[in-house]
Amino acid sequence: xxxxxxxxxxxxxxxxxxxxxxxxxxxxxxxxxxxxxxxxxxxxxxxxxxxxxxxxxxxxxxxxxxxxxxxxxxxxxxxxxxxxxxxxxxxxxxxxxxxxxxxxxxxxxxxxxxxxxxxxxxxxxxxxxxxxxxxxxxxxxxxxxxxxxxxxxxxxxxxxxxxxxxxxxxxxxxxxxxxxxxxxxxxxxxxxxxxxxxxxxxxxxxxxxxxxxxxxxxxxxxxxxxxxxxxxxxxxxxxxxxxxxxxxxxxxxxxxxxxxxxxxxxxxxxxxxxxxxxxxxxxxxxxxxxxxxxxxxxxxxxxxxxxxxxxxxxxxxxxxxxxxxxxxxxxxxxxxxxxxxxxxxxxxxxxxxxxxxxxxxxxxxxxxxxxxxxxxxxxxxxxxxxxxxxxxxxxxxxxxxxxxxxxxxxxxxxxxxxxxxxxxxxxxxxxxxxxxxxxxxxxxxxxxxxxxxxxxxxxxxxxxxxxxxxxxxxxxxxxxxxxxxxxxxxxx
Numbered sequence: 188x189x190x191x192x193x194x195x196x197x198x199x200x201x202x203x204x205x206x207x208x209x210x211x212x213x214x215x216x217x218x219x220x221x222x223x224x225x226x227x228x229x230x231x232x233x234x235x236x237x238x239x240x241x242x243x244x245x246x247x248x249x250x251x252x253x254x255x256x257x258x259x260x261x262x263x264x265x266x267x268x269x270x271x272x273x274x275x276x277x278x279x280x281x282x283x284x285x286x287x288x289x290x291x292x293x294x295x296x297x298x299x300x301x302x303x304x305x306x307x308x309x310x311x312x313x314x315x316x317x318x319x320x321x322x323x324x325x326x327x328x329x330x331x332x333x334x335x336x337x338x339x340x341x342x343x344x345x346x347x348x349x350x351x352x353x354x355x356x357x358x359x360x361x362x363x364x365x366x367x368x369x370x371x372x373x374x375x376x377x378x379x380x381x382x383x384x385x386x387x388x389x390x391x392x393x394x395x396x397x398x399x400x401x402x403x404x405x406x407x408x409x410x411x412x413x414x415x416x417x418x419x420x421x422x423x424x425x426x427x428x429x430x431x432x433x434x435x436x437x438x439x440x441x442x443x444x445x446x447x448x449x450x451x452x453x454x455x456x457x458x459x460x461x462x463x464x465x466x467x468x469x470x471x472x473x474x475x476x477x478x479x480x481x482x483x484x485x486x487x488x489x490x491x492x493x494x495x496x497x498x499x500x501x502x503x504x505x506x507x508x509x510x511x512x513x514x515x516x517x518x519x520x521x522x523x524x525x526x527x528x529x530x531x532x533x534x535x536x537x538x539x540x541x542x543x544x545x546x547x548x549x550x551x552x553x554x555x556x557x558x559x560x561x562x563x564x565x566x567x568x569x570x571x572x573x574x575x576x577x578x579x580x581x582x583x584x585x586x587x588x589x590x591x592x593x594x595x596x597x598x599x600x601x602x603x604x605x606x607x608x609x610x611x612x613x614x615x616x617x618x619x620x621x622x623x624x625x626x627x628x629x630x631x632x633x634x635x636x637x638x639x640x641x642x643x644x645x646x647x648x649x650x651x652x653x654x655x656x657x658x659x660x661x662x663x664x665x666x667x668x669x670x671x672x673x674x675x676x677x678x679x
Contacts, residue, residue, distance in 0.1 A: 214595055214625055221622045223637055223672060240282065241400040242497055244293045244316040246344075247326035248336040252356040256326055256383035257281065257294040260393065280493045280526075285393045290400055293320060293493060314343060316490060319497035322350040322399035324392070325375065326383075329355040329366040333373055341373050350399035353378045354392055359385060416458060416465040419582060420499035422492050422523065424515045427505045428535040431569035433468055436461050436578070462579030469495045492522055500630070501529035501585050501662075503578070508534045508566075509544070512551045520559060524664045527631045529585035530562045531662060533578065538568040561588075561655055563662050585662025591632060593658050595625045601657055602636070609653075611646050621650070622672070633666040642669050 218227075245253050245260075261283045281292045295316040317323055323344060327337055344351050355367035358380035370378035379395060381388040421429045436459055459466050496502060502523040506516055523530050540548070563581035567574045593601075602621050611619050619640025627633045636642070636650070651665050 217623050218637065221637065221672065227670065240289055240291045241321040242291045242293060242319055243322050243324060243396060243400060244295060244320035245324045245326060246295045246316060246340060248334065248340065251326045251328040252383045253326050254294055256354065256356065257292055259383050259386060259389050260292055279490050286397060288397055295490060316494060317344065317347045317349055319494035320349060321401055322352065322396065324352050324354050324396060326354045326356050327370055328357055329363055329370065329380065330357050332366065332369055337373065341375060351375050352392060352395045352399055355380045356383050358382055359387065416467045417586065418467045418469065418499045420469045420495040420502045421505065422495060422502055422519055423505035424513065424519060427507045428569040429505055432505065432535065433457060435569050435572050436575060469499060492519060496523060496526040496528055499528055501531065501582055503531045503533050505533050505535045507536055508548055509536045509539045512555050517555060524559065527664060527666065529589035529663050530559065531581045531585050532562045532564050534564065534566045535569055537566040538571050538573055561661055588659060588661045588663040589631055590629050591658065591660060592629050593626050598626060599623050605650065605653055609649065611642060631663045631666060632660060636667060636669045638669050638671055641671060
């Protein structure tokens, strides 16, 4: 049904997502008939229609309160807080809002400073996060004062050239502000005295953060506006074959490959000619492991993956078919989906499969990856080059789905058919229904449904499945939000 699609017409400057002025005016009339006012509609479209959010990295040495500050910024306790560095986290990126502006926060806590030496560990800690960030909050313990490790971070931040807000943490009262003043010596401007634990001063600091963050993302995704190659992130757990795949498609040894998991330490961006086009591939192989650094290595891999996804348009997730699909595989796929990037699943080391392993692999895919059945699948061998020619068509298919837009008229005709043929189940004597909807944005496709009552998660999944059946959307996550009509006088 792709002939029903049309390219996204970016109308974000109008304040109503990607709807053009005429389409938005018609949509407002439709909303008014169902009892929604313009402010409600614009609010719903504004929430759903944003593009990639600006990124704020929170950096600093261990035990200065980074995770506590992240929890304070996002308004909930999600980042793990412990009195020791190196705590492994499943998630490192969170959404936050302050003064009506939304942004992403990257928590860079959890690394051990003495494993590879101060310089190496600080570099691994700060550079991965700062590379993908639009601005940085540098957290320093005001009670301890500036240390040699803090000075090392300052040098990295200066090289990166990103705006920096200096946070002097653990200032619990007026007496601590004198300690904070000593941090002027770091040369990063005014230290902002804060108590992340108690919330003191965080509002003033966040006001400064908003001044440092751009209103819009640095990069226009899609490549058209920039005229550059499309960005592809190669992600997957360590030793799954990411570097081997990059070398194979490049036709030369551009990245060190070793049987030791995590040989690649720094993300490597490579321009690759493939399928008659130039692509920018980001190799994100896992950090080098040490026997006593397992937790830190897993954390670094998550941080690196998050940074690569922030820069990418499509994620190629490599899965080692010679081993059972692991929790780490599922976690990485979830990161790609939640980042809103197009997704391709590449099952690597296919040449090693025998019939028995192939049988069990298919059962694992059916059981564990049912939620990403929409992602194009390619069975490849980075070592032999098997089926590498299928990689580009899969990436292009995913990007096409990622950029697809359904006109509002066609979408509402489709929603009307759904409501008539498969109404929402009756709950508590009431039967909520979808009144109308629109696609607020693309990259990924974002939909807003306006309803008479709460739509259960199962019904939302049904609507998503039918959207895919009707309009395609292969290779892209769909984001569907629902705005429920308030209980007030309905217009006739």
